[in-house]
Amino acid sequence: MGALTGLKILDFSTLLPGPYATLMLADLGAEVLKISSPTKGDIVANYPPFIEDSRLSANQAWLGRNKKNIFLNLKSEKAIDIVKKLIEEYDIVVEQFRPGVMKRLGLDYETLKKINPRLIYCSLTGYGQTGPMKNNAGHDINYLARSGNMSYSGRKSTGPVLTNMQIADIGVGSLHSVVGILAAVNYRNTTGKGQYIDVAMFDGLIPFHAMEGASFLATGVESKREETRLNGGSMYDFYETKDNRYLSVGSLEPKFWKNFCECIDLQNLIEKTVMPENVSEIKEIIKNRLKEKTLNEWMDIFKGKDVCVEPVLNMREALIEDEQIKAREMVVEVKVPNTDNLKIKQMGSPIKLSECPVNYSEGGYPLGYHTKEVLVEMGYTEKEINELFKDEII
Template sequence: MGALTGLKILDFSTLLPGPFATLILGDLGADIIKISSPDKADIVADYPPYIEGTNLSANQAWLGRNKKNIFLNLKTKEAVDIVKELVKEYDIVVEQFRPGVMERLGLSYEELKKVNPKVIYCSLTGYGQTGPMRDSAGHDINYLARSGNMNYSGREKTGPVLTNMQMADIGAGSLYSVIGILSAVYHRTITGKGQYIDISMADGLIPFNAMEGAAFLVNGAEPEREKTRLNGGSAYDFYETKDHRYLSVGSLEPKFWKNFCECIELPELISETVMPENVNSLKEKIRKRILEKNLKEWNEIFKGQDVCVEPVLTLKEAFLEDEHIKARNLINDVKVAGEKEKTVKQMGTPLKLSECPIEYKETGYPLGYHTEEILKKMGYSIEEIEKFEEKKAVGIYKK
């Protein structure tokens, strides 16, 4: 039994934020049905590469793990009626359309609450359901920009830098959605009442300003690039090695700083501290020293030392070779959906529960795969399903 066994969720989301949120919930045991459009591509689910010998993309295999899925054309009355029937049992809804879209389709929180008063309804959008930007389109880079974070991130000479990490999508969108949904489930358990959840990825990035944001609200001083403890204004930084690899140096506290300086054989830097007035001179000395040896040599020097220094790993090194990541079971062999013996390696969900460990049953199926199965289980006949298909209310995956 999973930690969330018994929760039943309808997932209308696309791309990354919503699907990753429901991936976590599904890995924890929730019963997920993902609803997709039969004639509108999902650029994340369809993003190559594909698993060899299948028509299943790596992303869909991962994000669709432990879920079933159905093709519904929500612009038809028949599909809307199917959703309203489903929500009688699947009483948690996750949607990622722009504000007003579900209302126009007849599937708003207010409409579904009429069908099931206990429904929990989570809307995940870029800028939220209220405010002057509620209808604006956006992506991760835009939310990072508008949240203030990027104004003091990057380098002084070049400005903001891209990281290829979906901080707004996952860190703000997915995780806050999971928190919101589980909070609402707990509230419903106590009170019997469902509720509406408004999650904004832009909102979620405001706390990412953390210490600098808290300081600004007290003293009004704007943080500048390469001037704070964590954005390049101290020795806390990345340093290139002789073989053009990189080390991360996080030796902030005095004991770590002392050990670091001794390991690189520059003990005279200890008294300068990790953030002296002339930090550029300090960092230049460190850069020159780190460039004298390759990454393997530095790894041996820092091995077992209490310094907060780690190599910048490639995906191969991190996913397939790193002993700690192996020990934490973060990469798993998962059975490929619909295949008898084929497996594929996937990133796991980083939660460790002693009484109900996560189970990775099988990868996601191609979108629309379970349409017929789900409709039959709901009580629709073959003839009714064929009529739905004729009216293009549903899409049947051709296996």
């Protein structure tokens, strides 16, 4: 029994934010049924590489883990009727269309809650359901830019930098959807009432300003690149080593800074602190010192010392070789459906529960795989299913 056994979720989302949110819920035991278009592809689910001898992309095998999925042409009235029947049982909806799309389809919250008043309905979009930008298209880079976070990120010489991490998509969209849904489930357990959840990836990046945002709102003074404690205005930074690798130095507190300076044999810098007045001058001294040895040589020196220094690992070093990741079971082996016990490595769940740990039963199936199975469970006959297929509804 999983922590979320008993929750039944209809997932209309595509790309990454919604599918990762429902993956987290599915890993924890929720029953997730993903609804996809039979004609419009999902660029993330269909993004190569594909697993050998299968019709599965690595992304679909991961994001579809522990889920069922069906094809429905939502432009058809018969497909809408199928969804409305499902809503009697699946009382949580996750959708990621632009505002107004689900209403035009007749699948908006106000319509569906008449069928099931306990319905919890989560809409995940870029800019939310209200405001002048609600219908704007956007991607991670756009939300990071407009939120103001990139105005003091990066280097003075280069400006903002790309991270190749979907910060808004996963760090906001996926996680805030999960938090919102579970909060609504708790409220429903207490009151019996469902509700509507409006999650905007843009909104969630505003608190990412954290201490800098709180300071600005109190003083009106804007942060600038390489002038704050965490954006290059202190010794907290990345440093290149002799073999063109990089170290991350996070020695902010006095005890860590002292230990760091002793390890690199620059004890005279201890009293200058991690954020001296002449930052660029001291940083140049440290850069030159760290260039004298290779990454492994430095890590041998720092080993066992309380310094908050770690190497910048490549993907193989992190996801395959790193002992901490192994110990935390953050890479797991999952069976590929419809194969003779073929298993692939996937990123695991970061949530560790003692009484009901995550169960990785199977990787994701190809999109649309469970269409007939679900319809049969709903009571549709073979003839009716063939007609739906003929009419391109499924």
